[in-house]
Amino acid sequence: MIQSxxxxxANKGLxxxxxKQLSAAxxxxxxxxxTRSVSRGQEALTKLRAENLGEHVQVLELDMSSDDSIKRAFxxxxxxxxxxxxxxxxxxxxxxxxxxxxxxxxxxxxxxTMIDTFTPILSQNGLIINVSSEVGTWxxxxxxxxLQDLLSKIEDVTWEKLADLTADYQSPTPKHTWPSVDKxxxxxxxxxxxxxxxxxxxxxxxxxxxxxAVCPGYCRTEINGNTGFRSPTVGAASxxxxxxxxxxxxxLLYQDGVSQPFSAPMAPHIAAYLSGHKE
Numbered sequence: 634m635i636q637s638x639x640x641x642x643a644n645k646g647l648x649x650x651x652x653k654q655l656s657a658a659x660x661x662x663x664x665x666x667x668t669r670s671v672s673r674g675q676e677a678l679t680k681l682r683a684e685n686l687g688e689h690v691q692v693l694e695l696d697m698s699s700d701d702s703i704k705r706a707f708x709x710x711x712x713x714x715x716x717x718x719x720x721x722x723x724x725x726x727x728x729x730x731x732x733x734x735x736x737x738x739x740x741x742x743x744x745x746t747m748i749d750t751f752t753p754i755l756s757q758n759g760l761i762i763n764v765s766s767e768v769g770t771w772x773x774x775x776x777x778x779x780l781q782d783l784l785s786k787i788e789d790v791t792w793e794k795l796a797d798l799t800a801d802y803q804s805p806t807p808k809h810t811w812p813s814v815d816k817x818x819x820x821x822x823x824x825x826x827x828x829x830x831x832x833x834x835x836x837x838x839x840x841x842x843x844x845x846a847v848c849p850g851y852c853r854t855e856i857n858g859n860t861g862f863r864s865p866t867v868g869a870a871s872x873x874x875x876x877x878x879x880x881x882x883x884x885l886l887y888q889d890g891v892s893q894p895f896s897a898p899m900a901p902h903i904a905a906y907l908s909g910h911k912e
Contacts, residue, residue, distance in 0.1 A: 635876065637663045637714045637756075641697055641747065642724025644668035644677040646854040647764070650869030651721065652677075655876075656686040663714055667695035667706070667724065697724045697743030698735065707750045716756035719876060722747055723764045727856045728819025737799040740824035745792065745831065752842070758879075761844040763832045764872055765886060767851070767903075768818050769825030773896040775816035776826075780809055781896060784826060790834045795827050829886050829895055836884030845875050848888040851903060862906055 638655055642648040643666040652666055664687070668674035674692035681687030693709060696702035710717060722744045726736055744763055755761070773784055783794070801807045802823055817823050832846040849868030851861040861868075867889075874890045875881045886893045899907075 635659045635662050635718050637665075637717050638719040638721065639665040639667060639693070639710060639717055639751070640721040640723055641667040641695055644670065644673045646856065647849050647852060647865050647868050647872060648721075648723040649677050649680075650865040651723065651872050652690060653681065653684070653686060654866075654869055654873060656681060656688075656690060658877075660686075660688065662689060662718075664690045665693040665706075665710060665713075666690050667693045669694070669696045695724075697722075697739045697747065700746055703743070703746050703750050707754075710751070711754055714754075717751060717754050717759060718756050719760045719762065720747065720751050720755065721762045721764065721872065723872065725764065725766075725824075725856070726821075728814075728821040733799075733803045733820040736820040736824050737803075737827075740821070741795070741799065741827050741831065744828060748835070748844075759843065760875060760879075761835075761842065762872065762875055763828055763844065763846045765829045765832070765846040765848055766822075766825040767848050767888065767893065767899075768822040769827075769829050770848075770886070770894060770897050771899045772812065772817040772822030773826040773829075774898050775812040777810055777812075780811070784830045785896070787830070787833045787837055790830055792831065792834070795831055795834075798827060799824075832886075833884045833895070843879075843883055845881055845883055846886040847872050847875065848886060848893060850888055851906075 640648050640651055643652050652664055655664055666674055671694050678690055678692055693706055695706040725740045801809055802811055829846045836844050849871045850863045852863040852865050852868035853859045853861040871889045
């Protein structure tokens with residue numbers, strides 16, 4: 634039985650929906666609602682309580698772009714529970730209005746710091762869920778053969794190589810030829826491709842670590858201007874699916890409980906939908 638969960642980026646959108654669903658499924662579990670803004674976290678908690686949910690939800694100040702914030706959050710969680718059963722790295726930012734450094738800092742480096750920091754207090758059968766995206770799959774597919782080869786040969790991948798790729802992407806004189814921003818939705822898609830790759834490498838390196846990547850699909854959330862065709866409720870269910878289905882294969886990318894390719898072109902129906910919603 635799940636007794637403790639930490640969800641980053643949980644004061645709104647998919648994270649908030651995940652908190653709602655887990656509160657309903659595990660009413661006695663302590664759920665840490667990670668949020669950069671405590672006031673917004675309290676507002677989210679008020680909404681939960683209005684629906685008779687979240688009795689044991691605790692607002693946790695947590696900024697994925699700050700190592701110090703992550704350390705403070707760790708000390709709080711460690712002082713509140715003996716072990717953490719589930720860590721859901723949900724927080725993420727888009728390319729819109731953010732630098733590439735910001736995007737990589739939150740979507741990739743922040744996730745690694747969270748895992749490095751919180752793994753020591755994971756329970757014996759603890760679970761790490763990294764919220765990736767199908768945009769990462771499309772982005773990897775749009776890369777040239779050299780870059781695809783670097784991400785596909787997981788036995789040769791290291792964290793240092795992934796970090797180097799983020800630096801190369803941002804370099805004015807990159808070593809690699811990167812896809813155009815329209816192919817990857819800017820650095821966002823690249824960050825998610827690297828996050829999925831990192832999840833695979835983490836699983837390969839740690840046989841006792843239950844870690845998996847998930848994709849919520851194109852949901853109506855603030856990150857895309859609420860233009861998605863899937864509801865946050867459906868997307869959140871996709872995120873927390875591994876909790877209820879422990880026989881999943883570690884290191885894979887799942888959407889709605891179905892394993893997804895690491896590299897694939899955008900599905901025609903999604904391309905048509907996005908084309909119809911361009912400003």
